[in-house]
Amino acid sequence: MANAIEIAGLTKDFPVAVKGKRLRAVDDLSLSVGEGEVYGLLGPNGSGKSTTIKALLGLLKPTKGSCSVFGSPCSEVSTRLMLGYLPEAPYFPRFMSGLELVIYFGELCGLKKSEAEERGTELLEELGLAGAREQRIGTYSKGMLQRLGMAQALVGDPKVVILDEPTAGVDPIGARDIGQIILRQKEMGKTVLLCSHLLSHVESLCDRVAILNRGKLMTEGRVEDLLSDGDASGLLIEGLSEEKRVRLIAEVESNGGRVSKRSKSLSDLFMEQLK
Amino acid sequence: MTHTPEFETPNLSWSFRRAWLIGQNAFREAIRMKFFAALMVLALAAFASSFVFREFNFGASELKFIADFGFGGLSLFGSILTVILTVQLFLGEIEHRTALTLLAKPVRRSEYTLGKYIGAMIAIACFVASLTLALALALWIRETQLIAESPDLFPEGRVMRYGDILMFGVMHMLRLGVLSALVVLFCTYATSTMFAMLMGFLVWIGGQLQHVATEAWVASGTVVSKLGYAFVSLLLPNFHLFDIGDKIALGEAIALSGYAKAMIYGLLYASFYLTVSFISFSKREL
Numbered sequence: 001m002a003n004a005i006e007i008a009g010l011t012k013d014f015p016v017a018v019k020g021k022r023l024r025a026v027d028d029l030s031l032s033v034g035e036g037e038v039y040g041l042l043g044p045n046g047s048g049k050s051t052t053i054k055a056l057l058g059l060l061k062p063t064k065g066s067c068s069v070f071g072s073p074c075s076e077v078s079t080r081l082m083l084g085y086l087p088e089a090p091y092f093p094r095f096m097s098g099l100e101l102v103i104y105f106g107e108l109c110g111l112k113k114s115e116a117e118e119r120g121t122e123l124l125e126e127l128g129l130a131g132a133r134e135q136r137i138g139t140y141s142k143g144m145l146q147r148l149g150m151a152q153a154l155v156g157d158p159k160v161v162i163l164d165e166p167t168a169g170v171d172p173i174g175a176r177d178i179g180q181i182i183l184r185q186k187e188m189g190k191t192v193l194l195c196s197h198l199l200s201h202v203e204s205l206c207d208r209v210a211i212l213n214r215g216k217l218m219t220e221g222r223v224e225d226l227l228s229d230g231d232a233s234g235l236l237i238e239g240l241s242e243e244k245r246v247r248l249i250a251e252v253e254s255n256g257g258r259v260s261k262r263s264k265s266l267s268d269l270f271m272e273q274l275k
Numbered sequence: 276m277t278h279t280p281e282f283e284t285p286n287l288s289w290s291f292r293r294a295w296l297i298g299q300n301a302f303r304e305a306i307r308m309k310f311f312a313a314l315m316v317l318a319l320a321a322f323a324s325s326f327v328f329r330e331f332n333f334g335a336s337e338l339k340f341i342a343d344f345g346f347g348g349l350s351l352f353g354s355i356l357t358v359i360l361t362v363q364l365f366l367g368e369i370e371h372r373t374a375l376t377l378l379a380k381p382v383r384r385s386e387y388t389l390g391k392y393i394g395a396m397i398a399i400a401c402f403v404a405s406l407t408l409a410l411a412l413a414l415w416i417r418e419t420q421l422i423a424e425s426p427d428l429f430p431e432g433r434v435m436r437y438g439d440i441l442m443f444g445v446m447h448m449l450r451l452g453v454l455s456a457l458v459v460l461f462c463t464y465a466t467s468t469m470f471a472m473l474m475g476f477l478v479w480i481g482g483q484l485q486h487v488a489t490e491a492w493v494a495s496g497t498v499v500s501k502l503g504y505a506f507v508s509l510l511l512p513n514f515h516l517f518d519i520g521d522k523i524a525l526g527e528a529i530a531l532s533g534y535a536k537a538m539i540y541g542l543l544y545a546s547f548y549l550t551v552s553f554i555s556f557s558k559r560e561l
Contacts, residue, residue: 057379059561077383078287085379091371093300095307107296108380152376 004160004191005033005056009065012051012215025051027215028065033208035070035159038182038192040202040223042270043212049195050088052212053162056193057085069160081109084158088165088195090149094138098129101137102151109156116155123151128177142169150181160191167198179205199270203227211273218273226269293382294389301364301394310359311398318352318406322413338418338435339524345410346520349403349447356402357451358458358475361395365462366471375561385553392459392549399451407444411437439523442534449541450517454479456548457512463556482514489513512544 010029013022026048033039041049054060056067058074067074069082092101099120106116124133127147132140140148146166153161163182167175175198182205185192196202202209203223210220219226240248249259305311322345368374368391378387414435422429458475465471485508492504516537522529 054375054561057375059375059378061560076287077381080379080381081287083379085376087372087375087379089372090376091373092376093304093373095303096300104296104300105376105380108293108377108382110381149376156380 003032004035004037004070005031005039005193006068006071007031007052007056007065008067010052010055010062010067011064012048012055012060013063025215026055026212029212029215029217030065031210031217031220033191033193035191036186036189037207038186038194038205040206040209041193041195041212042199042202042209046214047212048215049212050164051215053085053164053193053195056162057083081156082159084153084156084161086146086149086153086161086163086166088168090145090152092137092145092148092152094136096137097134098124098137098140098144098148098151099133101148102155105152106155111156119155119157120151123154124148127151127181143171143174146170146174146178150178154185158190160193161185162193162195164195165197166194167196167201175201211270213273219269287381289383290386294386294393297377297382297387297390298393298397301391302397303394305360305364305394305398306401308360308363310363311356311402314352314356315402315405318348318402319409321348321352322406322409337421338414341414341417342410342435342440342524343520345406345413346443346524349406349410349444350518350520352406353399353403353447353451354454354476354479357395357399357454358472358479360398361391361455361458362462362468362471362475364395365391365459366465366468369561370468378561384557384559388459388463388552388556389549392455392552395455395459396452399455400448403444403448403451407441407447411440414440434526436523436526439519439529442529443519443523446517446519446534446537449538450514453512453514453541453544453548454482456545456552460548460552460555463552463559478511479514482512485511485513486515513540516540 008030010026011024012026013024015021016023029048029052041052043049051060055062056069056074058077058080061075069079072079072082096104099117102120102123103113103116106119107113109116111119121130121133124130127150129144129147129151132144137145137148146169150163150166153163166178166182170178179201182192182194194202194206206223208220208222209226211218237245237248252259365388368377374387378384415437418433418435422433454475457478458471461471461474465474488504488508488511492501492508495501495504519529519533
């Protein structure tokens with residue numbers, strides 16, 4: 001599988017108010033995302049996720065290292081033809097209608113106005129905004145803005161979609177819908193880089209995840225591999241009555257085995273890595 | 276780490292279309308700003324007040340007073356609008372982080388910068404054109420009234436040269452175009468709107484006094500002071516060059532070569548400031 005995103009030794013320092021001092025936001029980060037993967041980039045606030053995304057979008061120049069998308073350096077403007085980006089808490093001109101905004105961004109991606117209108121109409125319908133497409137953005141709710149943000153990210157038909165907190169401020173139904181949109185992108189062969197604090201969401205959507213802390217890569221790999229504790233004999237048993245469950249636990253323990261009450265979740269792993 | 280690139284990225288050439296798209300939206304945003312409408316109303320109110328205050332004008336002709344008052348109002352309100360509007364359109368978008376979404380698209384920083392400048396200039400042009408036409412109309416109405424009241428004071432008919440008044444609007448727009456390009460330059464590295472606005476107003480004042488630096492350059496004795504004055508007078512635009520208001524009010528004829536010289540000067544300075552802005556903004560990290 002060819003790598004859709006390649007980050008090699010990415011380091012980014014920012015100057016701080018104290019003369020000569022610099023803040024290292026990302027520290028020698030290397031990772032690769034395969035084509036068609038949904039990849040989760042996790043980490044607490046200030047862990048370097050946004051800086052990494054900005055470097056991928058060519059909005060920041062790495063202090064060291066490099067980033068590329070399908071082999072094209074991120075410093076090139078043309079690389080962004082392959083990228084769609086949904087920022088965290090997107091803010092759009094309030095005077096425009098949803099459709100106008102998507103057409104505007106579509107045209108900036110090189111589409112003709114008629115193509116952008118057609119694509120925008122389709123996307124807004126798919127994202128459940130068909131009824132509000134002529135409505136001024138100023139009247140949109142947070143969830144609607146997030147969906148509109150998705151529409152503008154997808155309008156140029158990018159090969160790689162970068163989503164920064166797509167479910168921030170969205171209700172559970174909206175979050176589920178956004179999850180479905182992400183899975184649809186995967187089905188269409190798109191690569192998705194997902195940053196989210198909603199770990200259950202990431203766990204259910206991502207093929208692989210990376211956890212960052214203070215700019216460093218703490219761990220990276222397939223979600224199943226990371227969540228298994230390396231004990232291949234671990235079993236998940238369901239559907240037993242209370243009596244049978246107690247008997248089974250006693251049997252396992254009498255044979256030197258151990259039973260944990262619940263399986264490890266991505267949330268557990270996340271907290272472990274940040275200890 | 277190795278990888279096999281599968282896609283050929285097309286060579287993305289510089290596009291005026293993208294700059295124009297950004298410019299159109301910047302203009303739409305500009306004319307929806309409350310500040311834009313408020314300044315327009317204030318300027319029109321100031322013009323209207325010149326009819327009231329004409330009674331206090333000692334000696335000067337009434338039409339000259341209205342014209343002077345109008346030119347002054349256009350200069351004052353036009354410069355305020357130019358500085359604040361350009362800063363709001365450029366830095367406002369960066370502060371709201373809308374610029375991140377926009378620049379994450381295949382848009383060059385220079386296209387974005389030029390687009391914002393185009394948007395600001397269309398709005399400024401609308402403002403100046405509206406006020407110039409309002410001033411010309413006010414003068415025409417008053418002149419018509421005065422001719423009817425005292426025809427003996429106007430033996431040769433109308434005295435106001437309305438073509439020159441419209442040319443004042445064109446020259447003023449050019450002057451504000453240079454100012455706007457300078458403000459864009461400040462915006463490309465400023466992190467606060469206050470700083471960019473302050474710098475904008477300072478260069479507006481500096482540009483009005485640029486001829487002082489030029490005179491000092493010529494008169495200066497030492498090499499160091501000569502170089503210093505030369506640097507300041509070349510870096511700052513001479514806004515005085517575009518001011519034809521006095522000549523119009525005094526009824527002096529303005530040579531076509533004078534207009535041409537000021538236009539070339541304005542276009543050169545605006546192009547220079549914009550080119551430096553492109554370079555400055557391309558290095559800015561967002």
